[in-house]
Amino acid sequence: MLGAVGFLAEVFGTALGPSALLLSAVAFLFVADILKRWRPKNYPPGPLRLPFVGNFLHLDFEQWHLSLQRFVKKYGNVLSLDLGAFSSVVITGLPLIKEALVHQDQNFVNRPINLNQVFQKNGLIMSNGQVWKEQRRFALTTLRNFGLGKKSLEERIQEEAQYLIQAIGEENGQPFNPHFKINNAVSNIICSITFGKRFDYQDDQFQELLRLLDEVTCQHTSVQVQLYNMFPRIMKFLPGPHQTLFSNWEKLQIFVACVIENHKRDWNPAEARDFIDAYLQEIEKHKGNATSSFQEENLIFTTLDLFFAGTETTSTTLRWGLLYMALYPEIQEKVQAEIDRVLGQSQQPSTAARESMPYTNAVIHEVQRMGNIIPLNVPREVAVDTTLAGYHLPKGTTVLINLTALHRDPAEWATPDTFNPEHFLENGKFKKREAFLPFSVGKRACLGEQLARTELFVFFTSLLQKFSFRPPDNEKLSLKFRMxxxxxxxxYRICAVPRA
Structure with missing residues (x-):
């Protein structure tokens, strides 16, 4: 067969000549690209797509959640963008977001798979179909068994908050970078559930793990990784951040695999100490069932998903929170006045006190709104041919939810671009807002929402109870972000001044 192909290539090469053959090949690729990009009637409008790269050059990948907003203004609340071979649709506005994720949730329930070398359709976040249903159901049940929503887990968060206060107190009010102290504290909560232990803030191996997690988080949106998504067969041979991403991801997998092996050595099938033990029980229960998704590879990916989601999102929000407090000292003083009135200096913050602390609760919600840490939500994929707002969305289309526009919508927020806790207050009481969706909505909403809300309140309130956060002398803090x-x-560096 290969000989025949080679013979035909030689014949055409001789007959047409090298230049004509190259021109024919390019013409063929252009035609194939045009056919691949053919759009059905009533497909959402969008900017002109370039051959092979689509709208790749239209976006600034250092702030692409902002750069696409000009297209929303031009093309409307359902617009199309193509990144290489991937057809995407951006949905803007609360009514359409609810229509897609709540009322037509079955049609938008899937996740797209771009970086196959990383996600491979396993775990909790990027899996689909029966695998996702089994993994999510098991994770929710097991997390509840290990304290989710119970006082025992909240007490663990309170205890970790004291470790964090001690670590920050050791800075003696001098400028420091809070990044990995906060990461360590938040990560210890999910680690205590998944691994059955917490890690000391001076544990070199765990600090390296947190550094790898931070690098992976940052590298995912680099230009080279986006190019890998479009041209994997070419990019896999080229150096760049995408190769570092794959290497770091492999190191994270190896760490989790080693933890699993250690669990196996002293595993008691009759008694689960943590999430990994419970999962090993589930693997044993489904042994011999070829259709079951409970196998060791999925255990590794599910554990990594919990580790990432349970560390990165909450810790990033807390880092934004301390930054906003240092930049808005008058708001920080109001939070501390409420803490002093309700808790004093000795009583530990707990969710039981949250209802009595509407201003503090409003500030945390405003940090989430302004921090906007997942600006386009976790991507979805159209599961079946679907109609939304009169537009036809073919099966397989990637869907991006424009949370950036939602959380800065002037029709929803009085001062959309200003940090203003009054957005979540009415007559001195905390007010829920329907247009506030940091945890998404529908069947694929964040399964750790309850845990994250508890962590945010306990950690944030505990830190402001003990410290006032200020910019270092002669250093200017900014709200610049890293994509x-x-x-x-x-x-950034910040000063944590102990409160008298």
């Missing part, structure tokens, strides 16, 4: 899987503040 990655999450939108995080650029590295």
């Amino acid at each position: 990655g899987l999450t939108l995080s503040p650029v590295t």
